[in-house]
Structure formats: structure tokens, C-alpha cells
Amino acid sequence: MISLSTKKVLVPLKENSYQVFIGSSILSILPDEIKRRNLNKNLIIAVDGNVWYYHQEKIKNLFTQIACKIFFYIVPPGEKSKSYLELNEFYTHLLNNGFGRDTLIIGIGGGVIGDLIGFATATFMRGVQLVHIPTTLLASVDSSIGGKTGINFGKRKNIIGAFYQPKAVFIDTDFLDTLPLEEKISGLGEVIKYAFLSDYDLFNFVEKKFNSLFDKKIIQEIILKSVSIKAAIVAQDEKESSLRKILNFGHTFAHAFESEMNFRVKHGEAVVAGMIAALFLSNELNLLSNQNLEKFLSLPLKIKLPLKFASMNKGNIYDIMHSDKKSSSGKINFVLISDIGNILLDVHANKKEIFNALQKTEDAIHKNLIKPL
Ligand SMILES: NC(=O)c1ccc[n+]([C@@H]2O[C@H](COP(=O)([O-])OP(=O)(O)OC[C@H]3O[C@@H](n4cnc5c(N)ncnc54)[C@H](O)[C@@H]3O)[C@@H](O)[C@H]2O)c1
Secondary structure, three states: OOOOOOEEEEEOOOOOOEEEEEEOOHHHHHHHHHHHOOOOOEEEEEEEHHHHHHHHHHHHHHHHOOOOEEEEEEEOOOHHHOOHHHHHHHHHHHHHOOOOOOEEEEEEEOHHHHHHHHHHHHHHHHOOEEEEEEOOHHHHHHHOOOOEEEEEEOOEEEEEEEEOOOOEEEEEHHHHHHOOHHHHHHHHHHHHHHHHHOOHHHHHHHHHOHHHOOOHHHHHHHHHHHHHHHHHHHHHOOOOOOHHHHHHOOHHHHHHHHHHOOOOOOHHHHHHHHHHHHHHHHHHOOOOOHHHHHHHHOOHHHOOOOHHHHOOOHHHHHHHHHHOOOOEOOEOOEEEEEEOOEEEEEEOOOHHHHHHHHHHHHHHHHHHHHOOO
């Protein structure tokens, strides 16, 4: 039974709309929901290794009661698992265990599991049923919603992938109890992104409550707000032909930072650095006033980033951005900002302007690191 404290957000799509359930202990409703929706009972539960370590009893008990056939598949934690090697392992496991088109794949973990398992589900037998159970803050507020799936290839981030929507998403906030603090902080990267995309109410709320954002009640509110914003955007532009691009605010830089550092940084941290760079570039191109630049920088700069973000090779970053899937006709397409809620798509900049923005980003991150607490 769904309790009163469970929140529901609909992702309304032209075809295959789905519900996102948000709340504490909401996993208990999952068996009933699977039955009610008449989803397949041949289950593959793909779980992040760390999540399995902390939560395996709960996970085993939950699914064993409803499955006809069930296999648990543990994915090694970390960005390196978003690879064709890991995909190959997973397909092999599915085939060796006789799974067919009547399979329901349930991914339990952060954005890595969602992207990898989502892509495997989209392609296995041309697509089987998928349910996401996000367990990180980042996956709860962002990656589990909207159907983007994919893997990295060489140094290229998310370069192979598909849009593939789940049947439902269950965000049980109890998972966050075991999430390490640095992963929670990394998740704030996407939360701050939503603050820039939406309105001053959310921006001021996030800024004001910054030191208590991880309180149970506040984090649930933040997740609910973020999911609602993302659902509304995805509903209008499921395949990212226009509006949905605003969700890439800070990401052109972020993906290049991640590639340049061989994915040894957290995605959310790269997004924070990427938003700082996007703010500086917006100002460099006279799209954002000096006054607003200073005001807006104060939010991402509340997060202290690792020192390596203050010493990146600008030439490499520039080249990687050129080869990003979002660049076109030899031009890098930036998503920039002129005010809160006023996001500008497909903006171009010359090399000097980009290098200036990168230099200012490094200086700001460096200055922030040596600032006394
Ligand atoms: N598809 C999308 O729309 C989209 C959007 C944003 C980001 N992403 C992708 O998401 C990925 C980043 O996701 P992430 O930040 O969740 O990273 P992640 O999946 O690597 O998880 C971070 C770490 O937390 C651990 N972990 C997860 N849940 C836990 C829990 N409840 N308790 C203890 N440990 C736990 C994992 O083992 C891992 O070590 C990137 O690959 C990024 O490209 C995708």
C-alpha cells in the first residue's frame, strides 16, 4: 500500500508515461506495483557492488516473493563499468541463464548502473522491460529520470547510447543513509543545476538551506522538486531536439573535464566545475552581468572541488569539447545563462573566450580552496 508520505510524479510522455515514487521505505510497495502493472516476473536484478554490500538482505527479501525466476547480477562500482566489456558480461549472463523477451531488468544503484543497465535493457532482444531504483543523490534527482542510457568509449563520455524509458522509478531515500558524504556532495552538482534552470525560489532555497540539505525532510523535498522539473522538461522534449538541452547546462565543460582526468573525478564535481566555467563564459560573451556572475558563482563555489580541477590542460579540454557528440559543424554548442531560469542554447564562442573562461574557472577554484573555512 502506498503511504501518505510517498510522493508520486508522473513523467507524461506521448507513449509509455511512467510514475516516479519518492519516499522513505517505499521499496515495500514495489512487489504490488509490479503485479498491478502486470510486469514480467522473470527478473534480473542488476545491483551496484557497494549497494549490494550494504543492502543485500533487503533486496533479496523484496524480490524473491514475486519472481518466477530471479537472478542477482552484481556490477563492479565505478565509472569504468560504463564500458562495452561490462555490457558484454551482462549480455552473456542474460543469455547463459536463458532470459528472453519476457524479462524485467531492475537496476539498483547510481547513475553508472542506470546508464549501463538501461542501455543493456534497451538493446537486449531489441528492448525488454526496465525499472530503475536509484540509490545515489545524483541518480535520484537526475539520471534515473528521462530515459538517457549509455556507455563511454575510450575517452569519450556517453558516446554510445539510446533513449529508453523505464516502466517506473522507485526512489527510496533510505538508500542515502549509506551513501558516503563525498557522493552526496557530488549529487549536489545536479541539484545546483536545477536551481539555475528553474527560478529564484529554488535558487534561494538551495542557497539558504545549503548546510542542512542532507536532512531527511529537506533532501526529499529537493528530490521531489528536481524530479518534477526534469519530468516537465522531458515531457516537452523527450529526445533532446531543443528544450531538453537546457539540462546540459555546465555539461559540455564537465564531460571534457571528466575525459581529461580519465574519469577519476566524480561526475557531480565535474558538473560543478562545468557550471562555474559556463558562468564565466556567459560573462565573457556579455550575456551575464558582472553583478549576476558574482551572485551566481557563490552557489557552486560553496563546494570545495579537488585541486586537480585547478590545473587542467586547456588545450586538451578544448579538443575534447570539439569531439563531443553535442558539437556540430566544427563548432562547440554551449548551454549558457543570462539569468536564473533564462538558459541560452547552442551558443558559440571563440578559442580565446573559451580559454579565458577556463583560466578564470581554475583561478576561482584555486582561490576557493585556499579560502579559510
Ligand atoms: N542518464 C542521465 O540522464 C545521466 C544524468 C546525469 C549523470 N549521469 C551519469 O551518472 C553517472 C554518475 O552517477 P553517480 O554519481 O550516481 O555515480 P555512481 O553510480 O558511480 O555511484 C557513486 C558511488 O556511490 C556508490 N553507491 C551508490 N549507491 C550507494 C549507496 N546507497 N550506499 C553506498 N554507496 C553507494 C557506488 O558504488 C559508487 O561508488 C555518470 O556516469 C554520469 O554520466 C547520467
